[in-house]
Amino acid sequence: MVKLTDKPGSVFVIYIATTPEKLWAALTSAEFSRQYFFGRAITVEPKVGGRFQLLMADGTVDCQGSVLEYDKPRRFAVTWHVEWLPEYRDLPEGIVIFDLAPSAETVRLTVSEIHDPALPEKFKEGGRTGWPIILSGLKSLLETGRVPKIEMPNPAG
Amino acid sequence: MANSRFVYVTYIRTTPEKLWRALTEPEFTRQYWAETWQDCAWTKGASWKLMIPDGRVGDAGEVLEIDKPHRLVLSWRNEFMPELRAEGFSRATFELEPQGDMVKLTLTHEIDVDGSKLIEAVSSGWPMILASLKSLLETGESLEATRNWPKDM
Numbered sequence: 484m485v486k487l488t489d490k491p492g493s494v495f496v497i498y499i500a501t502t503p504e505k506l507w508a509a510l511t512s513a514e515f516s517r518q519y520f521f522g523r524a525i526t527v528e529p530k531v532g533g534r535f536q537l538l539m540a541d542g543t544v545d546c547q548g549s550v551l552e553y554d555k556p557r558r559f560a561v562t563w564h565v566e567w568l569p570e571y572r573d574l575p576e577g578i579v580i581f582d583l584a585p586s587a588e589t590v591r592l593t594v595s596e597i598h599d600p601a602l603p604e605k606f607k608e609g610g611r612t613g614w615p616i617i618l619s620g621l622k623s624l625l626e627t628g629r630v631p632k633i634e635m636p637n638p639a640g
Numbered sequence: 641m642a643n644s645r646f647v648y649v650t651y652i653r654t655t656p657e658k659l660w661r662a663l664t665e666p667e668f669t670r671q672y673w674a675e676t677w678q679d680c681a682w683t684k685g686a687s688w689k690l691m692i693p694d695g696r697v698g699d700a701g702e703v704l705e706i707d708k709p710h711r712l713v714l715s716w717r718n719e720f721m722p723e724l725r726a727e728g729f730s731r732a733t734f735e736l737e738p739q740g741d742m743v744k745l746t747l748t749h750e751i752d753v754d755g756s757k758l759i760e761a762v763s764s765g766w767p768m769i770l771a772s773l774k775s776l777l778e779t780g781e782s783l784e785a786t787r788n789w790p791k792d793m
Contacts, residue, residue, distance in 0.1 A: 498771035587785035619651035627778050631653050631742050
């Protein structure tokens with residue numbers, strides 16, 4: 484079972500010309516996430532132990548977990564379990580951590596994925612492919628008000 | 641695969657041609673790459689230098705592969721920090737793939753040295769430089785912290 488103190492298997496960094504407060508809102512609200520997170524609505528109960536879900540447009544749960552840390556607007560961490568793909572449902576949960584650090588006129592956002600040691604390598608590809616798309620879209624949204632359409636790669640292949 | 645390796649992927653709303661120009665031409669690089677410019681004839685085998693604004697050579701190497709505007713591979717040795725220079729030549733690969741109205745830019749920087757200090761150094765620099773490049777191409781303005789060469793460097 485994964486712990487917050489485990490070493491992340493993947494780390495993604497991006498700098499966005501915005502404020503921590505605006506970035507936090509974009510990361511934790513459905514109104515924003517639908518625009519840059521492949522149409523998914525993020526719902527987060529803003530407290531440790533609260534429920535976290537990513538919902539698809541038709542209400543299907545993409546993934547879910549619980550809040551491990553909620554330190555607005557610096558850091559939030561959730562357990563992460565994929566629900567919508569049959570092949571993923573029996574996998575152990577992981578942890579995703581979002582760190583927001585002010586850096587000059589920008590915010591440095593670091594997304595860290597902690598994988599269960601038993602997780603087969605191929606299931607890490609989804610994150611490696613997806614997070615750069617998500618974070619690039621988030622940056623474009625906050626800096627230009629527009630998000631381009633990039634197709635979600637099929638995580639199963 | 642090299643012993644020390646950094647990979648960065650970002651998507652920028654631009655065209656491969658514009659992104660290629662922004663990666664290679666001084667009028668662009670000076671804005672997002674801390675006032676540096678590249679001295680290079682941009683042909684295979686040509687020598688390549690990343691020039692610091694005060695005239696020092698920052699990094700040097702040669703063009704290993706060039707397929708404009710899709711792929712550029714450089715050999716790359718740091719020149720102005722002795723500990724990094726001693727590691728020798730790394731390899732920096734830029735791949736530009738159009739995806740809709742975006743270009744997917746993949747930067748791979750690697751060297752056959754375990755625990756490379758060069759790769760550690762560029763790993764913290766690249767995300768800032770490439771984020772600034774994206775901001776420049778999408779908003780017309782680079783990120784402020786990247787517009788000038790650091791005074792103490």
